Amino acid sequence: MAASTELNDTARAEGSTAAPGAQGPSGPAVAGADAGRLQRLAKRNLWMHFTRMGSYEDHDVPVIVRGEGCYVYDEHGKRYLDGLSALYCVNVGHGRAELGEAAAAQARELGFYTNWSYAHPRAIELAARVAELAPGNLNRVFFTSGGSEAVESAWKLAKAYHAERGEPRRHKLVSRNLAYHGTSMGALAATALTPLRVPFEPLTPGGVQVPNTNSYRWQEDRDELWAADAIEEAIEFQGPETVAAVILEPVQNGGGCFVPQDGYFQRVREICDRHGVLLISDEVICSWGRLGYWFGSERYDYLPDMITTAKGITSAYVPLGAMIAGDHIAEPFLQGKVAFNHGFTFGGHPVACAVALANIEVIEREELCAHVLANEGALRGMLESLRDIPIVGDVRGAGYFQAIELVKDKARKETFDSRESEELLRGFLSGELYRRGLICRTDDRGDPIVQLSPPLIAGPEQFEEIEAVLRAVLSEASERTERWSSLSRA
Numbered sequence: 001m002a003a004s005t006e007l008n009d010t011a012r013a014e015g016s017t018a019a020p021g022a023q024g025p026s027g028p029a030v031a032g033a034d035a036g037r038l039q040r041l042a043k044r045n046l047w048m049h050f051t052r053m054g055s056y057e058d059h060d061v062p063v064i065v066r067g068e069g070c071y072v073y074d075e076h077g078k079r080y081l082d083g084l085s086a087l088y089c090v091n092v093g094h095g096r097a098e099l100g101e102a103a104a105a106q107a108r109e110l111g112f113y114t115n116w117s118y119a120h121p122r123a124i125e126l127a128a129r130v131a132e133l134a135p136g137n138l139n140r141v142f143f144t145s146g147g148s149e150a151v152e153s154a155w156k157l158a159k160a161y162h163a164e165r166g167e168p169r170r171h172k173l174v175s176r177n178l179a180y181h182g183t184s185m186g187a188l189a190a191t192a193l194t195p196l197r198v199p200f201e202p203l204t205p206g207g208v209q210v211p212n213t214n215s216y217r218w219q220e221d222r223d224e225l226w227a228a229d230a231i232e233e234a235i236e237f238q239g240p241e242t243v244a245a246v247i248l249e250p251v252q253n254g255g256g257c258f259v260p261q262d263g264y265f266q267r268v269r270e271i272c273d274r275h276g277v278l279l280i281s282d283e284v285i286c287s288w289g290r291l292g293y294w295f296g297s298e299r300y301d302y303l304p305d306m307i308t309t310a311k312g313i314t315s316a317y318v319p320l321g322a323m324i325a326g327d328h329i330a331e332p333f334l335q336g337k338v339a340f341n342h343g344f345t346f347g348g349h350p351v352a353c354a355v356a357l358a359n360i361e362v363i364e365r366e367e368l369c370a371h372v373l374a375n376e377g378a379l380r381g382m383l384e385s386l387r388d389i390p391i392v393g394d395v396r397g398a399g400y401f402q403a404i405e406l407v408k409d410k411a412r413k414e415t416f417d418s419r420e421s422e423e424l425l426r427g428f429l430s431g432e433l434y435r436r437g438l439i440c441r442t443d444d445r446g447d448p449i450v451q452l453s454p455p456l457i458a459g460p461e462q463f464e465e466i467e468a469v470l471r472a473v474l475s476e477a478s479e480r481t482e483r484w485s486s487l488s489r490a
């Protein structure tokens with residue numbers, strides 16, 4: 001596994017700021033002087049997240065200035081297909097004026113009020129709407145500003161819930177290898193990516209890691225539900241009386257869209273119930289239609305005790321997250337002098353709640369969940385059709401959340417070492433995909449992958465564009481790796 005953690009180091013590759021309109025239709029460019037000013041100020045003042053900023057010394061920062069539907073435009077007016085929904089976020093697509101109008105109307109009516117001991121109409125209405133859409137008895141909604149805060153809140157609530165019920169030693173949180181659950185110190189204890197954790201150790205105590213569901217890399221004779229059973233082993237090893245919760249994504253992002261085996265979540269639910277451990281479904285990516293359902297847990301037919309969500313709840317037009325708790329989890333906090341002593345100033349911001357309500361209305365009105373279910377086969381079929389390219393080892397995922405794993409030798413499923421992966425992903429792939437007008441994720445925090453998560457409005461036209469770029473770029477990547485292999489054999 002390579003140590004790098006950047007999202008997509010586009011700027012390191014040559015030509016990441018190709019001439020306006022080099023590929024596909026272009027839009028209005030920012031005036032030359034302004035584009036130069038933006039570059040200068042970005043390099044001088046902006047601290048980009050998960051970014052090797054040194055790589056921008058001699059390359060431009062990719063600056064995205066405008067979006068419309070499935071497309072975004074850089075400061076030169078060049079158009080890109082946003083195959084990543086701006087980091088799994090913009091579910092309804094870019095440029096929706098009605099979301100901006102909802103924000104403006106709310107800011108005029110009530111710009112801000114807090115949810116600390118007070119309520120306001122939009123938070124109340126959104127909580128009721130989310131509860132209506134959420135599965136089972138998940139009726140109590142605690143708003144946050146984003147996904148890490150939602151995960152922090154779920155873990156703290158799990159501890160507080162057990163303490164209220166007389167089990168104060170239950171504090172541990174079980175998560176899966178390579179999973180990403182956020183970067184704040186609590187969430188980071190659940191995030192199981194070594195390069196993200198090690199620089200910040202010691203971490204919050206209590207994070208426990210178990211295997212994930214990446215069956216592409218399992219021995220063939222392994223039991224289908226081996227990874228689920230490994231959770232029980234870990235709980236028993238830790239001592240069930242110390243374990244508060246298990247946190248799992250419906251489809252795991254880190255490592256590249258690991259889907260669950262049939263019956264996996266049912267087995268995990270049984271294990272949790274057997275040991276009095278809560279099940280948290282982290283749906284920061286996998287809700288709001290991403291997997292073709294309002295919530296990813298519906299797709300796999302399990303009922304968690306809590307759901308964490310963010311990103312697509314507002315299609316990221318403004319920041320918002322939520323932790324949704326079952327009635328049984330909220331119950332100890334609804335009586336007497338008991339309080340869940342936890343909160344964030346901006347949790348349930350009225351402008352964010354107004355945008356979320358408008359966003360949910362768009363998803364419903366345009367039947368985007370049904371659209372994803374009707375079109376996921378075409379997206380997947382297109383990606384499967386790339387399997388003839390030698391470097392394409394595996395294709396996996398669900399809904400509009402799919403990944404291709406890249407391998408050095410398909411028959412042996414041999415992966416790249418960290419130097420090769422660096423060369424392949426940062427030296428070639430990410431820059432070349434971007435240069436050809438496709439934004440997607442290249443990632444080697446596990447084995448190297450290319451990941452796609454387009455806006456939910458995407459359809460066959462966008463899939464064709466994605467295929468054309470991926471086929472050309474992955475074929476060239478294959479030839480390059482073949483050349484390295486023959487050089488190293490020589």
Ligand SMILES: Cc1ncc(COP(=O)(O)O)c(C=O)c1O
Binds near residue numbers: 181284
């Ligand atoms: C599953 C999951 N949980 C938590 C987070 C953290 O969310 P945020 O970046 O909004 O804090 C993410 C972010 O991508 C995520 O994918």
